[in-house]
């Protein structure tokens with residue numbers, strides 16, 4: 001995705017007319033800047049904070065601004081709405097009800113993560129999407145990052161073997177059982193979609209989880225996958241604010257791949273030290289033949305290429321371009337759609353409910369079982 005030459009926004013022949021609801025930090029930093037690489041025309045903005053929608057409209061060239069989503073939907077000619085409205089005063093995501101409102105008005109919808117706090121709310125959106133024929137996309141950008149996309153390709157190669165075990169490190173705090181109300185859980189609800197969507201993209205549905213929780217909320221989440229693989233998520237709460245946050249490793253059968261800091265990928269291909277003739281105690285060469293050597297990529301910070309920009313390293317530009325293309329082509333949203341959001345919400349609910357015992361996760365309904373793990377586009 002976007003690994004071929006980029007097209008700038010104004011160069012697309014066909015562009016969807018879209019609006020933004022929720023003129024906050026995420027829209028400013030990542031969503032609107034990503035529009036510059038997608039076939040989208042921003043025609044309206046919406047935010048209840050006085051002046052904010054107008055400021056964003058001016059900055060990004062939209063003709064109209066509104067203080068209410070309903071008023072905007074009734075007034076402008078648009079194909080889709082991008083939602084980044086966050087949480088209400090009860091710490092509940094605003095996205096499910098608003099996404100349904102947008103689809104009921106006959107428009108497609110894209111919403112920031114979290115799509116919802118419950119799998120049931122994702123199902124409600126899916127039901128509306130099915131009935132209205134409108135598309136829904138969810139901002140699970142890490143599924144689109146170059147690092148995760150490359151790992152996804154590598155682990156499907158025959159020489160990698162079947163993925164057998166998986167590790168992800170991402171700092172999260174899991175409140176103690178008994179103190180997991182909506183307000184206390186909001187931080188985890190907000191952050192869990194990032195690693196959870198990576199887990200889902202690479203390893204597919206989880207069948208069983210258990211947790212070892214430390215006194216401060218740091219935890220190890222142990223996962224069994226329906227594929228037969230197993231994995232662990234180190235929720236490294238308590239780390240320095242200055243530390244990198246992420247590390248991912250997938251092990252196959254005679255090969256493994258490691259991602260550090262979402263910006264360095266090392267693929268340890270099947271191979272041998274030296275020429276392969278020596279056993280333990282008989283090898284004097286730590287290198288390998290070139291055609292077996294590990295492959296390594298990292299962000300090249302030298303140039304002004306877009307690949308150095310945050311919106312590309314993190315996958316924001318890719319997720320928005322993908323949704324925009326799907327919208328114009330009337331094609332199903334197979335990556336970062338409601339099926340993925342269902343698995344993320346189901347994991348959040350399971351983690352929220354878990355105590356000392358391991359729990360089996362409910363199976364996905366048929367529509368969400370057709371998961372993006374393995375989907376190429």
Ligand SMILES: NC(=O)c1ccc[n+]([C@@H]2O[C@H](COP(=O)([O-])OP(=O)(O)OC[C@H]3O[C@@H](n4cnc5c(N)ncnc54)[C@H](O)[C@@H]3O)[C@@H](O)[C@H]2O)c1
Pocket residue numbers: 021022023024025026027046047048049052068069084085086087094112113114139141190
């Ligand atoms: N993918 C990422 O990396 C990432 C990063 C940060 C935030 N986010 C997500 O983006 C969303 C927004 O987060 P944020 O940090 O921008 O929050 P924010 O509080 O800065 O912005 C939210 C904006 O929505 C507006 N709003 C509230 N109700 C509205 C309504 N009914 N109609 C229109 N606008 C409304 C608020 O006034 C505010 O301006 C959250 O869901 C958050 O999880 C994603």
